[in-house]
Amino acid sequence: GVGYFLNVHEGPQMISHRAYRFPDTEMKAGMITSDEPGLYRPGQWGIRIENLICAVPAGQSEFGNYLKFETLTLCPIDTRCIERPLLSEQELSWLNAYHEEVYRRLAPRVSGAALAWLQARTAAI
Incomplete structure (x- = not known):
């Protein structure tokens, strides 16, 4: 589809x-x-x-x-434009769980600067 x-x-x-x-x-x-x-x-x-x-x-x-x-x-969502106080706890939990999954599945496939970027972009907020 x-x-x-x-x-x-x-x-x-x-x-x-x-x-x-x-x-x-x-x-x-x-x-x-x-x-x-x-x-x-x-x-x-x-x-x-x-x-x-x-x-x-x-x-x-x-x-x-x-x-x-x-x-x-599996692409991180750019959190730099998110105003954290506007997120509900459910929305925040979803976003952080999504980023955990992105990191868990992609981290083994990258290294060096790419891994550092991935870790920064999938950090919990």
Whole structure:
């Protein structure tokens, strides 16, 4: 689902409360999509973080099988522009956990100046 026909959100899967549910549009394990939270100020500016995510099995219950998302994009988010007091504890926990994962998975692949940069950019805030 990402970029095959040079579109951002390509099907068949759809994630929307407004989407019609059809067997060929439901999210299935192994499907890749993008997560693009953003903030837009009309007539001023906008900012968006975009990660690719993969649907993976998350277990089952009496209500059915569930999926969760595994982040595929491993790039630090620039925290130099974040005003820490504006983050909720949940947002801060998510950001720090994301950076821990980025560091854990990338650190073994780099050394020297690249490792120092990665460590600085993924430090908890």
